[in-house]
Amino acid sequence: MVGATEEVELNRLENQVDNGGGGDWEYLCLVRKLKVRRSDKVLKHGLSILNDSKKRSKLGGEEWTLYEQVAIAAMDCQRTDIAMDCVKVLQKKFPESLRVGRLEGMLVEAKGSYEDADNIYEGLLEDNPLDQVIHKRRIAMSKAQGNISEAITRLNKYLEIFMADHDAWRELAEIYVSLQMYKQAAFCYEELILCQPTVPLYHLAYADVLYTIGGLENLQNAKKYYASTIDLTGGKNTRALYGICLSSSAIGQLTKGRNKEEKEGTELQSLAATALEKDYKKRSSNKLPLLTATLKNLKL
Amino acid sequence: MAEDLVLDTAIRDWVLIPLSVVMVLIGILRYFVSKLMRSSSTPDAKMVKEGQVVLRARNLRVAANFIPLKSFRVRKAYFTNEEDGLLHVPKGTAAPNPQAQMLSDPNMAMDMMKKNLSMIIPQTLTFAWVNFFFSGFVAAKIPFPLTQRFRSMLQNGIDLSTVDVSYVSSRSWYFLNLFGLRGLFSLILGEENATDDTQKMMQMSGFGMDATKTLGAEKDGLDIIQHDWVLPKFEKRAERVLRKLVA
Numbered sequence: 001m002v003g004a005t006e007e008v009e010l011n012r013l014e015n016q017v018d019n020g021g022g023g024d025w026e027y028l029c030l031v032r033k034l035k036v037r038r039s040d041k042v043l044k045h046g047l048s049i050l051n052d053s054k055k056r057s058k059l060g061g062e063e064w065t066l067y068e069q070v071a072i073a074a075m076d077c078q079r080t081d082i083a084m085d086c087v088k089v090l091q092k093k094f095p096e097s098l099r100v101g102r103l104e105g106m107l108v109e110a111k112g113s114y115e116d117a118d119n120i121y122e123g124l125l126e127d128n129p130l131d132q133v134i135h136k137r138r139i140a141m142s143k144a145q146g147n148i149s150e151a152i153t154r155l156n157k158y159l160e161i162f163m164a165d166h167d168a169w170r171e172l173a174e175i176y177v178s179l180q181m182y183k184q185a186a187f188c189y190e191e192l193i194l195c196q197p198t199v200p201l202y203h204l205a206y207a208d209v210l211y212t213i214g215g216l217e218n219l220q221n222a223k224k225y226y227a228s229t230i231d232l233t234g235g236k237n238t239r240a241l242y243g244i245c246l247s248s249s250a251i252g253q254l255t256k257g258r259n260k261e262e263k264e265g266t267e268l269q270s271l272a273a274t275a276l277e278k279d280y281k282k283r284s285s286n287k288l289p290l291l292t293a294t295l296k297n298l299k300l
Numbered sequence: 301m302a303e304d305l306v307l308d309t310a311i312r313d314w315v316l317i318p319l320s321v322v323m324v325l326i327g328i329l330r331y332f333v334s335k336l337m338r339s340s341s342t343p344d345a346k347m348v349k350e351g352q353v354v355l356r357a358r359n360l361r362v363a364a365n366f367i368p369l370k371s372f373r374v375r376k377a378y379f380t381n382e383e384d385g386l387l388h389v390p391k392g393t394a395a396p397n398p399q400a401q402m403l404s405d406p407n408m409a410m411d412m413m414k415k416n417l418s419m420i421i422p423q424t425l426t427f428a429w430v431n432f433f434f435s436g437f438v439a440a441k442i443p444f445p446l447t448q449r450f451r452s453m454l455q456n457g458i459d460l461s462t463v464d465v466s467y468v469s470s471r472s473w474y475f476l477n478l479f480g481l482r483g484l485f486s487l488i489l490g491e492e493n494a495t496d497d498t499q500k501m502m503q504m505s506g507f508g509m510d511a512t513k514t515l516g517a518e519k520d521g522l523d524i525i526q527h528d529w530v531l532p533k534f535e536k537r538a539e540r541v542l543r544k545l546v547a
Binding site: 129130160161162163164165187190193194195197221223224225226227228230231234235244267268271272274275278 | 345348349352353355356359360362363364366367368371531532534535537538539541542543544545546
């Protein structure tokens with residue numbers, strides 16, 4: 001995650017670099033540190049350093065890191081010719097390196113020959129069966145080929161060992177949602193909430209999944225998780241506000257004939273509706289009638 | 301008493317400064333030597349998995365109240381059930397103790413030895429050097445008074461109770477340098493690279509920590525945990541937040 005101050009700093013540096021104000025290397029370092037994806041800029045500025053032998057030699061040992069960074073950025077921009085040059089330089093310098101091997105695999109992958117890339121990765125895995133990056137690359141490859149079921153099997157196999165890797169859990173959750181396998185997705189989101197209980201996005205996604213599954217208990221739980229999202233975001237998340245309204249209305253429909261005891265917490269949904277109206281009034285008043293009509297339909 | 305001891309400036313030029321410089325240089329040299337000798341060990345799958353299991357179980361223990369009771373129960377059973385729970389360690393097959401493992405695996409012993417050699421040899425050599433050339437005299441004075449307790453730390457090698465404690469003997473200066481240069485090394489060699497003797501020693505004594513023990517401890521932790529779902533409270537809190545927002 002990129003913090004707000006870091007992002008400001010990053011954008012400031014990017015601006016400065018774009019206008020030729022220097023600080024290229026600092027910018028590239030920051031991009032690498034924050035793991036943001038700005039491949040076009042990295043490619044442009046990284047390449048200008050690499051092509052200038054004076055600047056390049058000033059980096060010392062860091063030169064090779066830059067080659068790697070530029071190679072990956074070039075692959076991302078479909079400039080496989082540049083990536084190939086970088087990888088070749090690195091291969092010459094580190095002939096036996098696993099890290100360069102990975103790059104080689106990624107290069108083949110970027111060219112679209114997935115089978116060859118898979119072979120390369122498999123060869124690398126024989127020596128280092130626990131390399132997380134390679135496992136993830138293979139998962140991403142099956143996904144890119146449209147072979148979702150294989151991606152799921154591989155992800156599950158990966159998670160059997162690296163079960164504390166929340167990024168993998170997130171990926172799996174999103175795949176399950178895309179396949180409408182909501183029960184499995186709910187499990188993954190629970191895992192994510194366990195990992196980082198204060199990230200509102202996971203609460204929101206979990207609530208969405210529960211709401212989609214349906215049933216009284218799930219709807220009630222969904223409402224609770226929408227509520228926690230509201231609490232964690234300070235009421236600024238529009239989706240969570242809508243979620244409260246929708247799940248309350250669904251609960252209302254399910255419990256229509258029953259006694260009044262179960263119809264508690266009506267205040268929350270009316271509050272959510274008011275908050276929504278206020279927000280729309282402030283930010284997009286021309287869509288306000290649409291909102292009021294929708295809320296009316298929900299019979300809150 | 302404190303005023304009447306005047307230190308020769310030659311002591312500063314020929315003892316204090318050379319000693320510090322030598323210590324720094326040796327530290328740097330040792331860093332590069334150990335970097336040369338370091339052999340990358342590939343972690344074995346079982347150990348990685350155990351570490352990850354412990355991590356995930358810890359997450360579950362800490363954040364248990366954020367998931368519904370049913371989900372918590374499922375996970376708890378997955379981790380702690382007596383047949384094939386992830387944290388359950390069958391009694392008979394406890395991992396062989398690391399001492400025996402070390403004997404059976406010469407690579408491991410070799411690694412240990414390399415680490416120790418890079419630490420002990422330069423230390424004994426420098427200590428012998430300091431002891432031979434600079435033993436038994438006062439090398440520096442610190443600018444503030446100290447209590448008698450510090451005598452053994454600052455005046456190692458001088459057995460005079462009449463000397464003020466703020467004088468530092470040369471051998472003590474060596475020790476101060478040995479343990480106090482870490483900050484400087486992390487400046488010179490980068491944050492993670494600092495050769496840290498004290499930490500290494502801790503690692504040594506902590507070596508042979510039993511993975512099965514951490515698993516067992518984590519299992520006990522999970523067993524006694526009470527599930528108290530916090531989400532119902534969040535509805536009230538969300539109400540409060542929204543009321544503030546709407547008002």
